[in-house]
Amino acid sequence: MTVTFDDTALRAPVEPALARQESRERVAREGRRFGVVLGSGWVVFQSVVLVVGAGVLAALAVVAVQFMFGADGADATTFILAALMVAPLAVVRIRSHLRGPRDREVEEYRLERFAAANGLTYRTGELDPQRPAALFGVGTSRVASDIVAGPAPRPFEAANYSFDTWVARARMPHVANYAAFDLQSPLPALTLVTKSPGVAASGWEPTPPQERVAFDGDFASRFEVFTARATEEPVRHLLSPEVQAALMALAERSDIEIVGDRVFVLSRRHLPMAEPAYWEWVSDLAALVSVLEARGRAEQPAGLPDADSARRTRREALFAAPKGGRAAAMGCLVPLLVGLAAAALITKITTG
Known part of the structure; x- marks a missing residue:
């Protein structure tokens, strides 16, 4: 015989402020405050390294295109285009840092109430x-x-x-x-x-x-x-x-x-x-x-x-793959291709 769980708590709307307050109290009660801060700092560090690294690679790609079309080397256009090319990646990472903790607070809020409602x-x-x-x-x-x-x-x-x-x-x-x-x-x-x-x-x-x-x-x-x-x-x-x-x-x-x-x-x-x-x-x-x-x-x-x-x-x-992965990849790839095309066009115009 299959037992059905009471999943009302998983479907009910959540007040974000209450979920945030309970999450902070839970972190303090379990003595995880230092670990949470350390983990958040590590994620931010990884994102900074990723965005900066991508920016460097984008700048090198722009320089390579500029050389191919007759430029003498890097100029202000190189760094402007590189920054624009990695901007979507930076936006994605920032949104992830802002939404991730909020989504996690809601998950914990719901699971805690779900467990209580089912004697778990x-x-x-x-x-x-x-x-x-x-x-x-x-x-x-x-x-x-x-x-x-x-x-x-x-x-x-x-x-x-x-x-x-x-x-x-x-x-x-x-x-x-x-x-x-x-x-x-x-x-x-x-x-x-x-x-x-x-x-x-x-x-x-x-x-x-x-x-x-x-x-x-x-x-x-x-x-x-x-x-x-x-x-x-x-x-x-x-x-x-x-x-x-x-x-x-x-x-x-x-x-x-x-x-x-x-x-x-x-x-x-x-x-x-x-x-x-x-x-x-x-x-x-x-x-x-x-x-x-x-x-x-x-x-x-x-x-x-x-x-x-x-x-x-x-x-x-x-078990389905996350829906946003392919869209995020395309959102980062399109600016890369547009930036390289812009580098070629600008260099062609400026060098005659």
């Missing part, structure tokens, strides 16, 4: 969280954020997560979302790795002694299955056609790890936890875990609430 607990973050899934043993700077936990629809915990890995001296940031559910009956340890196109690299791998197990059919094109040799047969029994269909319907873009007495559904990106569709998905995942348990007990799994096309559409939207 909410924490804004946890450094270096210790969980049994392989994800939590990889990399550095490990942080879980927006941690929501509770006893229903079964004992669970959900959060966004970030960590860094290193290739030589290059830092590789990774993000994820996890929903972990307690099991009421044991299941064999296994890892399912999604093969869905467009999903980011995971940054983590199945832990030894697990190794790849071959499956046939459509399921094999959606997931890779890993388990130890000793549990291969129980895993094959568990992943019946009905269970495979449920996994493909609800978690095609996520990895799944069964370890100890918990099931972890791991998505390779941050998910919008203040959206009602996220909690609709969490309730469906809890039903999926019940299907796994039923199959593990050799019982007939109950059906999943996946026949609702609107529900599927809302779930797919959770």
Whole structure:
């Protein structure tokens, strides 16, 4: 049976001043004031370096065009055009700094009230969280954020997560979302790795002694299955056609790890936890875990609430790419091309 969360708090309008006040009180209560200031300062520093660096590259590109059309070198036009070329990037970064904290305050405000309305607990973050899934043993700077936990629809915990890995001296940031559910009956340890196109690299791998197990059919094109040799047969029994269909319907873009007495559904990106569709998905995942348990007990799994096309559409939207990314890129690229064309035209006119 699927439990429905009360998502009224996620849909209700928010008074920005109240959200800001509560955020400041929460930061002071949790002793995070220095960290917030330091983090904000670091983001501003990164933006300044990015804009200045882009300005230098723009100036070099303008100079190169000017040389191509007969100019003797850089002049005032070079720096004016370079500044105009990077102005949209600077505007985007400034707007991000102004809107980002406000949006974050609203998310915390809504999640805190959502948790209270559903008998759940909410924490804004946890450094270096210790969980049994392989994800939590990889990399550095490990942080879980927006941690929501509770006893229903079964004992669970959900959060966004970030960590860094290193290739030589290059830092590789990774993000994820996890929903972990307690099991009421044991299941064999296994890892399912999604093969869905467009999903980011995971940054983590199945832990030894697990190794790849071959499956046939459509399921094999959606997931890779890993388990130890000793549990291969129980895993094959568990992943019946009905269970495979449920996994493909609800978690095609996520990895799944069964370890100890918990099931972890791991998505390779941050998910919008203040959206009602996220909690609709969490309730469906809890039903999926019940299907796994039923199959593990050799019982007939109950059906999943996946026949609702609107529900599927809302779930797919959770994993959709951010809408503003391509528009922002084009907004920065067009001034670059216009600036280079202007440099060529101005140089041609002034040099005769």
